Amino acid sequence: MATKESGDARAQLALSSSASQSKEVPENPNYALRCTLVGHTEAVSSVKFSPNGEWLASSSADRLIIIWGAYDGKYEKTLYGHNLEISDVAWSSDSSRLVSASDDKTLKLWDVRSGKCLKTLKGHSNYVFCCNFNPPSNLIISGSFDETVKIWEVKTGKCLKTLSAHSDPVSAVHFNCSGSLIVSGSYDGLCRIWDAASGQCLKTLVDDDNPPVSFVRFSPNGKYILTATLDNTLKLWDYSRGRCLKTYTGHKNEKYCIFANFSVTGGKWIVSGSEDNLVYIWNLQTKEIVQKLQGHTDVVISAVCHPTENLIASAALENDKTIKLWITC
Amino acid sequence: MEGDGSDPEPPDAGEDSKSENGENAPIYCICRKPDINCFMIGCDNCNEWFHGDCIRITEKMAKAIREWYCRECREKDPKLEIRYRHKKSRERDGNERDGSEPRDEGGGRKRPVPDPDLQRRAGSGTGVGAMLARGSASPHKSSPQPLVATPSQHHQQQQQIKRSARMCGECEACRRTEDCGHCDFCRDMKKFGGPNKIRQKCRLRQCQLRARESYKYFPSSLSPVTPSESLPRPRRPLPTQQQPQPSQKLGRIREDEGAVASSAVKEPPEATATPEPLSDEDLPLDPDLYQDFCAGAFDDHGLPWMSDTEESPFLDPALRKRAVKVKHVKRREKKSEKKKEERYKRHRQKQKHKDKWKHPERADAKDPASLPQCLGPGCVRPAQPNSKYCSDDCGMKLAANRIYEILPQRIQQWQQSPCIAEEHGKKLLERIRREQQSARTRLQEMERRFHELEAIILRAKQQAVREDEESNEGDSDDTDLQIFCVSCGHPINPRVALRHMERCYAKYESQTSFGSMYPTRIEGATRLFCDVYNPQSKTYCKRLQVLCPEHSRDPKVPADEVCGCPLVRDVFELTGDFCRLPKRQCNRHYCWEKLRRAEVDLERVRVWYKLDELFEQERNVRTAMTNRAGLLALMLHQTIQHDPLTTDLRSSADR
Numbered sequence: 001m002a003t004k005e006s007g008d009a010r011a012q013l014a015l016s017s018s019a020s021q022s023k024e025v026p027e028n029p030n031y032a033l034r035c036t037l038v039g040h041t042e043a044v045s046s047v048k049f050s051p052n053g054e055w056l057a058s059s060s061a062d063r064l065i066i067i068w069g070a071y072d073g074k075y076e077k078t079l080y081g082h083n084l085e086i087s088d089v090a091w092s093s094d095s096s097r098l099v100s101a102s103d104d105k106t107l108k109l110w111d112v113r114s115g116k117c118l119k120t121l122k123g124h125s126n127y128v129f130c131c132n133f134n135p136p137s138n139l140i141i142s143g144s145f146d147e148t149v150k151i152w153e154v155k156t157g158k159c160l161k162t163l164s165a166h167s168d169p170v171s172a173v174h175f176n177c178s179g180s181l182i183v184s185g186s187y188d189g190l191c192r193i194w195d196a197a198s199g200q201c202l203k204t205l206v207d208d209d210n211p212p213v214s215f216v217r218f219s220p221n222g223k224y225i226l227t228a229t230l231d232n233t234l235k236l237w238d239y240s241r242g243r244c245l246k247t248y249t250g251h252k253n254e255k256y257c258i259f260a261n262f263s264v265t266g267g268k269w270i271v272s273g274s275e276d277n278l279v280y281i282w283n284l285q286t287k288e289i290v291q292k293l294q295g296h297t298d299v300v301i302s303a304v305c306h307p308t309e310n311l312i313a314s315a316a317l318e319n320d321k322t323i324k325l326w327i328t329c
Numbered sequence: 330m331e332g333d334g335s336d337p338e339p340p341d342a343g344e345d346s347k348s349e350n351g352e353n354a355p356i357y358c359i360c361r362k363p364d365i366n367c368f369m370i371g372c373d374n375c376n377e378w379f380h381g382d383c384i385r386i387t388e389k390m391a392k393a394i395r396e397w398y399c400r401e402c403r404e405k406d407p408k409l410e411i412r413y414r415h416k417k418s419r420e421r422d423g424n425e426r427d428g429s430e431p432r433d434e435g436g437g438r439k440r441p442v443p444d445p446d447l448q449r450r451a452g453s454g455t456g457v458g459a460m461l462a463r464g465s466a467s468p469h470k471s472s473p474q475p476l477v478a479t480p481s482q483h484h485q486q487q488q489q490i491k492r493s494a495r496m497c498g499e500c501e502a503c504r505r506t507e508d509c510g511h512c513d514f515c516r517d518m519k520k521f522g523g524p525n526k527i528r529q530k531c532r533l534r535q536c537q538l539r540a541r542e543s544y545k546y547f548p549s550s551l552s553p554v555t556p557s558e559s560l561p562r563p564r565r566p567l568p569t570q571q572q573p574q575p576s577q578k579l580g581r582i583r584e585d586e587g588a589v590a591s592s593a594v595k596e597p598p599e600a601t602a603t604p605e606p607l608s609d610e611d612l613p614l615d616p617d618l619y620q621d622f623c624a625g626a627f628d629d630h631g632l633p634w635m636s637d638t639e640e641s642p643f644l645d646p647a648l649r650k651r652a653v654k655v656k657h658v659k660r661r662e663k664k665s666e667k668k669k670e671e672r673y674k675r676h677r678q679k680q681k682h683k684d685k686w687k688h689p690e691r692a693d694a695k696d697p698a699s700l701p702q703c704l705g706p707g708c709v710r711p712a713q714p715n716s717k718y719c720s721d722d723c724g725m726k727l728a729a730n731r732i733y734e735i736l737p738q739r740i741q742q743w744q745q746s747p748c749i750a751e752e753h754g755k756k757l758l759e760r761i762r763r764e765q766q767s768a769r770t771r772l773q774e775m776e777r778r779f780h781e782l783e784a785i786i787l788r789a790k791q792q793a794v795r796e797d798e799e800s801n802e803g804d805s806d807d808t809d810l811q812i813f814c815v816s817c818g819h820p821i822n823p824r825v826a827l828r829h830m831e832r833c834y835a836k837y838e839s840q841t842s843f844g845s846m847y848p849t850r851i852e853g854a855t856r857l858f859c860d861v862y863n864p865q866s867k868t869y870c871k872r873l874q875v876l877c878p879e880h881s882r883d884p885k886v887p888a889d890e891v892c893g894c895p896l897v898r899d900v901f902e903l904t905g906d907f908c909r910l911p912k913r914q915c916n917r918h919y920c921w922e923k924l925r926r927a928e929v930d931l932e933r934v935r936v937w938y939k940l941d942e943l944f945e946q947e948r949n950v951r952t953a954m955t956n957r958a959g960l961l962a963l964m965l966h967q968t969i970q971h972d973p974l975t976t977d978l979r980s981s982a983d984r
Contacts, residue, residue: 074743
């Protein structure tokens with residue numbers, strides 16, 4: 001059943017897990033495969049649920065974005081327009097708009113209901129790799145292979161700020177829940193936190209070694225950062241102190257920028273894809289692998305959680321080209 | 330060999346090449362001293378080192394020298410002459426020497442990388458002389474230059490290849506000690522006769538693990554576009570490891586490229602036969618052989634581009650070789666053009682991308698007698714070039730067959746489970762319909778009020794005037810207070826304030842326009858908008874007709890017209906009485922009819938807006954519902970339900 005706990009419950013990372021068992025939290029998630037969505041003709045690069053939970057958007061190397069119904073997995077529509085492969089797609093907070101980042105060096109803003117491209121954001125000088133809206137959805141942030149992070153205004157489509165953020169391709173960008181901070185991760189091994197208003201770098205998270213960072217994300221309460229690095233590790237940082245709190249291993253991640261997510265609808269899990277074709281689910285507190293979902297036949301590049309239901313969507317690369325929906329029984 | 334003037338070890342010194350400046354120190358120069366801490370110049374013939382002081386050559390002079398031979402050698406062999414550099418190259422060298430390290434790109438936060446070349450050269454222990462000898466024997470233009478040495482450096486260098494931010498020290502590229510001399514980066518180097526504008530390490534020496542993506546791939550020999558730019562790859566992987574099973578990816582190649590594909594499949598296994606590691610001896614000097622070698626060498630390392638289908642036509646060595654030769658020539662010319670058109674790169678890139686796509690087709694045109702069979706049902710004729718079918722008919726037949734075969738099961742699949750989006754749509758429509766109903770009732774209400782108002786106004790006009798009606802205003806009011814008009818700012822008497830401000834406002838407002846391009850066309854609405862056409866701005870005035878100061882003037886009030894405003898007690902309660910003052914005199918109820926009419930009209934306009942909005946929403950929902958599960962949608966996509974019982978993934982079915 002869907003228990004909606006506030007993210008602040010996790011703030012007590014006191015490792016006594018008895019605190020969490022006072023609510024009816026299942027010991028292990030029991031995800032099972034429900035639907036397979038077939039339709040892309042090339043590798044799927046990213047899947048995202050809409051904030052209102054109704055739709056699932058998937059972007060792919062076949063230059064299309066397909067919208068599926070989240071609850072039944074049925075095909076809804078396709079958005080055409082990009083000239084080259086799409087690396088990432090993101091929803092606005094009101095679930096009416098999408099932004100997509102593509103290898104044709106542009107981002108496109110789409111109106112989902114009409115299926116039209118509202119704006120094309122031009123400015124990057126190399127592949128655009130990742131994109132996101134801020135919570136008020138008046139800004140779009142994008143990271144690119146040209147090593148910069150750009151902030152765009154949705155209304156006009158103009159680039160407001162360019163942060164020369166890293167010295168290697170930027171692999172992930174994310175706003176925190178209030179929209180005041182930006183986190184960016186890059187192949188140069190650095191994870192940087194920026195002030196959204198001024199564009200100043202507030203903090204750089206560095207560990208002992210600096211393997212390329214393939215994915216970063218704020219936790220739903222904005223206090224922690226989840227980073228994935230290309231040495232088969234996921235780390236949870238308390239960024240205000242700059243300390244790594246938890247490390248999650250066991251999966252394989254050395255090549256691709258695989259998405260990882262927090263699952264908060266049921267138990268507190270960390271969900272991530274892996275290069276051994278499985279979806280891994282860890283217990284956030286104990287760091288144990290609680291389940292491995294099998295079904296894909298290629299690298300699982302993206303695994304996302306539904307905002308309200310105990311639903312996981314996962315997508316795989318070109319050997320598989322499908323999206324699978326998993327649900328707890 | 331310009332910047333590499335670090336290794337002073339002459340192999341002919343006769344002593345151990347790596348000894349310290351101690352007992353068994355090698356001796357140099359005409360003075361036969363082991364001192365190496367000063368400026369030295371090496372003879373390009375006998376490879377002996379001479380102190381600059383001893384032979385009266387300063388460092389500055391040496392900069393101008395390209396080939397230097399000692400006096401002995403010159404005397405022995407009259408053919409040897411000291412060659413000087415061209416003036417321009419001298420200046421360039423001078424600048425270079427300061428920044429001879431390969432420049433690392435990136436933001437200001439990047440830490441500087443020490444020159445790996447320096448260290449590696451010493452580490453491998455190959456003498457300078459040996460390299461000079463090879464250099465002179467090579468077929469290309471790089472002429473050996475006297476090495477101006479800082480001899481002390483070599484003592485500090487280690488055997489191990491140093492790791493740095495851009496070098497792992499362990500891969501093939503890091504282990505290489507010599508520049509290939511053929512890649513674009515090498516050809517830019519001073520020592521190979523280049524202008525030294527790019528300033529990067531040899532392509533074959535770019536670390537496979539840590540170097541920048543765009544520097545790694547073997548250059549110009551394959552295409553003018555740097556291959557990493559043309560890489561279409563989702564969530565680009567870091568090419569740290571070899572790509573497994575390149576043949577797998579070839580399964581997606583179009584049938585047209587059948588011939589190319591088969592040869593391409595053969596190629597990778599062949600390539601693995603080439604030996605690793607690449608030592609200096611393996612470097613073939615023949616340029617043709619070298620192209621092949623490099624092409625083969627790269628198959629080993631499994632660069633990511635290889636697995637991509639768009640590149641697969643290039644896997645054909647024959648093709649690539651052809652391509653290489655052509656492009657080498659072209660590249661030099663194109664390079665200067667490119668720099669001029671940096672700003673218009675987008676167009677060029679697009680063009681190049683298109684060209685790249687054209688290549689496979691062009692290749693096939695040259696490929697005769699290997700046209701595949703038409704895919705039409707029961708057809709054995711060969712397909713047209715660039716097509717899968719021999720004729721349109723075959724294509725249509727196949728398409729029809731496909732639809733007959735696949736569509737029924739897809740429709741069944743679709744209907745197996747209820748479409749939740751459809752249900753939502755229906756609920757939305759319900760809601761919209763209800764709202765439309767309520768809006769229409771409100772509209773009727775408005776209309777009623779409208780008529781009522783008109784009736785009141787009419788009745789009021791029929792009242793008789795009573796001149797001597799006591800006016801409520803007058804002496805009781807304080808006439809000392811001065812109110813300032815909001816529009817013009819002048820002080821006015823509060824008694825006439827209302828009248829003045831209305832007039833004033835109308836005056837200013839009439840000078841501005843407020844309109845839209847479209848005339849109002851609403852059925853069943855009497856007067857709403859002014860709709861006067863302004864030919865200058867081509868717009869229709871969109872103010873309320875009763876209020877518009879621009880296009881309607883207040884009619885002149887006849888002297889005997891009565892005010893007629895319904896009087897109220899305590900603001901809301903109608904007394905049933907009317908104001909009997911003549912309109913001209915009444916200051917309290919100035920233009921009350923206009924204002925009341927405007928109020929009603931505004932409400933009506935609002936309701937019409939709401940109806941319009943609802944209509945728009947309805948249209949959207951209906952379009953989405955009709956477009957769902959169309960033919961293309963069903964044919965191109967499918968949703969496989971693994972559990973036919975739970976097709977609704979929501980935890981609580983009613984939302």
